[in-house]
Amino acid sequence: MRLKVDLHCHSRFSADGIAEPEEMIARAKELGLRGLAITDHNTCECVDYFREKGWLRADGEPVDDFLIIPGQEISTADGHLLALGVWLPNLKGIAPAEAVKLIHERGGLAVPAHPFDHFRSGIRQRVLDTLADIDALEVFNAATTWKSCNQKARSYAAARGLPMTAGSDAHHHQAVGRAYTIIEPERFNLASVLAAIKHPVGREERYITKKDALLKTWHLLLMKIKRGGGRV
Numbered sequence: 001m002r003l004k005v006d007l008h009c010h011s012r013f014s015a016d017g018i019a020e021p022e023e024m025i026a027r028a029k030e031l032g033l034r035g036l037a038i039t040d041h042n043t044c045e046c047v048d049y050f051r052e053k054g055w056l057r058a059d060g061e062p063v064d065d066f067l068i069i070p071g072q073e074i075s076t077a078d079g080h081l082l083a084l085g086v087w088l089p090n091l092k093g094i095a096p097a098e099a100v101k102l103i104h105e106r107g108g109l110a111v112p113a114h115p116f117d118h119f120r121s122g123i124r125q126r127v128l129d130t131l132a133d134i135d136a137l138e139v140f141n142a143a144t145t146w147k148s149c150n151q152k153a154r155s156y157a158a159a160r161g162l163p164m165t166a167g168s169d170a171h172h173h174q175a176v177g178r179a180y181t182i183i184e185p186e187r188f189n190l191a192s193v194l195a196a197i198k199h200p201v202g203r204e205e206r207y208i209t210k211k212d213a214l215l216k217t218w219h220l221l222l223m224k225i226k227r228g229g230g231r232v
Helices: 021-030 045-053 096-105 147-160 190-197 210-227
Strands: 003-009 035-038 067-069 071-076 079-084 109-112 137-141 164-167 179-183 202-205
Touching: 003 067, 003 079, 003 137, 003 164, 003 190, 021 035, 021 045, 035 045, 067 190, 071 096, 079 096, 096 109, 109 137, 109 190, 137 147, 137 202, 147 164, 164 202, 179 190
Parallel strands: 003 035, 035 067, 137 164
Antiparallel strands: 003 179, 071 079, 079 109, 164 179, 179 202
């Protein structure tokens, strides 16, 4: 079977996210996706939310023909790292190599997010070179600062022979599915999907719209005002 999955999505449980969890699922289904990864910044609160609501099963089977991939975007000491298929506590500031080790110990996948995008805490090449055990590389991020960052990531992954993934990096539900990874798992469950991510068969590569970018920027501005007591 061939499935479309968005491997990089943020909900309102991210500090900079505004997407309601149920609206994320509805949007993904509307676009024909069969799954998405919840990768909020340094938290798995949305993963817990989906479990409580019955959208995510402990045995890794899909719900209503849709699979939620538990995960997190870890702010390591040297940049952002996606943890796919696992529940993790807040590991902000952890060394990248240690984060990769913990992810693997729990049966998940470690995928550097928007590498080479230094404006968005992408892991730099000197650090990537030391991470021999990463499972794939995000070579297309729909919200990247510069398109050249994706091009550099693609070239680097090709040189190392790394599997290449794509994700929307959506922070509100309308941006879900702007980019996604195409896989062919043996079965439609979490274990098979994780295995298939190591052997993707294609990607959808579309950048977020100007409206998407403005919505995210506006929300960040409001958050800064709120936290600063009215000062930006």
